[in-house]
Structure formats: structure tokens, C-alpha cells
Amino acid sequence: EAQVTQNPRYLITVTGKKLTVTCSQNMNHEYMSWYRQDPGLGLRQIYYSMNVEVTDKGDVPEGYKVSRKEKRNFPLILESPSPNQTSLYFCASSLFPGRNTGELFFGEGSRLTVL
């Protein structure tokens, strides 16, 4: 089954404790990205990756890091989480722009709470 898998689905942590949210896709997609969803703001892009070893900032990158060492994986790293990073996070993927229909395929979301 074609899917984007995120882990963990739920996480409660404390300020300053490093954490990683993993994302993996099995569709051989070149493009992957991370979004955060906050009430009234919809989803906003954090980081994206056009292919292996190619990453760049989205609209709200502060406090986050990413890496793309393999095509299928795109982890989101919070080096020192703060309460304002409490949010619902989505990983998404698609074929390379120009070869796709514009649609993004989303993971099931990760609810993160930073105390």
C-alpha cells in the first residue's frame, strides 16, 4: 500500500529535550516536505527536500532541522523544543515538480506537546 508513515503519532515532551519525528514514504517520491498545523492558520511549510541531500527552508523553519540521507526518509529534528512548537505536524511527499499533478500525499500526522 502506498503511504507516508510518521512516528511517533503522539508525543509529550519538555522544553529543551531533543526529539526527532521520523517520516518514510514507499512511493519513490523525490519531493518531501514538513508542515505544521495550528488553529486558524491552516498548514504551513517548515522545510522541504527536492531529492537526496537537497533541503531548503519553508515559511516557518525556525527551531527545526531536517536531513535527507535516503530518498524514502525525511526526519524532522527539534534540537531544543519550546512550547510554541506545540502543534500537529505533517510529512508529505510527491513526485518531482513538473512530473506530478500538484497533489501532496500526507502522513497521518504527529501531535507534539512541549511542556
Place this chain on the structure above:
Amino acid sequence: AQTVTQSQPEMSVQEAETVTLSCTYDTSESNYYLFWYKQPPSRQMILVIRQEAYKQQNATENRFSVNFQKAAKSFSLKISDSQLGDTAMYFCAFSRLLQAAGNKLTFGGGTRVLVKP
């Protein structure tokens, strides 16, 4: 930069009736995609319908249809014969057709739809 606005935070509709969600966007592009995504309580983002701006014909998918007004930059979603399973948050989203910086979607703030029995 593109912006997407959904002016209705919440809407309710009786089962079997019709509800229309509004969405406006701002862009200087002439070719782009527009989407409606559904987010049920499970949180999964599900693509409902997709419209290509260069196509004048409005997209339809079963009970879901759009009214795409390019000049007015309006993209409303009509849900006909509403069912309890349509209860969800609905997001309107915009994507440029050709993007040098990936396949970014710009989302509106969402409209929560409650279908009442």
C-alpha cells in the same frame, strides 16, 4: 506570495442537505492548481477535489463539486446530499503549476463542517 482565505470558520448542515464552503486566493500566476482537502477527526489529510486553473470546466467528484471563478479568484466547494461522514475540517489549498522550489501548497485556515442527523 500567494495567500488563501477561508472566511467561514465553522458551518453546520442537516444530513442530506447541501452546504457550500467559500475560498478566495490571491496570486499573480496564471497557471496553478487548487485543491480541497478533508481532515476528519482521524487527522488524515484526504484530497477531495482538484482543479487546474487552465481548465474552465469545474471539477466534480461524486457529491463534491467546485465553482471556480478565475477572474474573481474564488474557489468554492459544494457538498451535496451531506452525509455524517462528511463531518470534518476542510482546507482550501493553492499550488503553483511550475515551482523552482518544490511542490509547496499554501493553505487556508480551514472550515469546520458539522453534519447533523
